Amino acid sequence: MGIDRLDGRLLELLAEEPRIGVLELSRRLGVARGTAQARLDRLTSGGAIRGFGPQVDPAALGYPVTAFATLEIRQGQGAEVRAHLATVPEVLELHTTTGSGDMLCRLVARSNADLQRVIDRVVGIEGIVRASTAIVMENPVPLRIVPLVRQAAQDSAGQ
Amino acid sequence: MGIDRLDGRLLELLAEEPRIGVLELSRRLGVARGTAQARLDRLTSGGAIRGFGPQVDPAALGYPVTAFATLEIRQGQGAEVRAHLATVPEVLELHTTTGSGDMLCRLVARSNADLQRVIDRVVGIEGIVRASTAIVMENPVPLRIVPLVRQAAQDSAGQ
DNA sequence: TTTCGGCTGGGCAGATTGTTCAGTGGAACA
């Protein structure tokens, strides 16, 4: 279930320099190549590492505006709304949350004006009762995982 | 600024099979290796590709519970709160949004009970007036970028 | 004591990388 210190250091190294290969990884970890290979395989096939997809910056694609929208869904319309939102490219992420039929989605747009178009498209379906949007101004903590990995590796060490 | 069709296809290929190398990439794109190399370099150094960090599943680390917390911040306390939240490993992401001193952060926890501990730690600082938390139940659309890449490549083609 | 799984250290052929080069073709420009 958890990860040990070696796994933790491996993940940290990968997070810092994702392009390094297994050989270099093994050198820095101070273990044999086969070991690094085996650990990496285990983390990957075990689901701890979902993948190494490129982290694309929407701003560089021409979508500098990010927003979060909270949607209130009419009872029983969840499936339709989910399917609808999945077809909107500007919807980067969608979660269903606690609360009466609530969803939270992350949107991007070409401009604040364009955001209106995106929102109109998002709510353009029966089943969404109400939507409230918060535009992102700053991102003081970008999506990160290393601190949590450290924590997890630390905790499992005590066991 | 934008990306052309070749860039778009390159990003799609990378998103589907992140471990393929430049040579294989060039083969699938039907271009010379140098071209694929140059495009990739340009996308990377230009900021369109932030990196290839491993996508770690918090659940595999023992943190299966995800939540979003909306924080209302007292005027002028923003910096302190940001600094505080940055020290909490369970805070995976933090945004400041429109609205009077609002922030939105993504949290993970070991369990629903553990979430209480995390929230207590998050709000354990002067400057947070109010916090409301939504626990994630499902994730119908996991963080994705390919549809947007397609859109962006499509749009730039017309120009 | 025996068995097992994880780790080490080594070797091998084959593939990939980083790098450089000369040549081609189209677009912009005087």
Place this chain on the structure above:
DNA sequence: TGTTCCACTGAACAATCTGCCCAGCCGAAA
């Protein structure tokens, strides 16, 4: 029209890394 610039092609090179194999070591569990 002629020139220049830039992106792309196709090829070569040494160096490196990968996938795969093996035998041996060691601690933990049975």
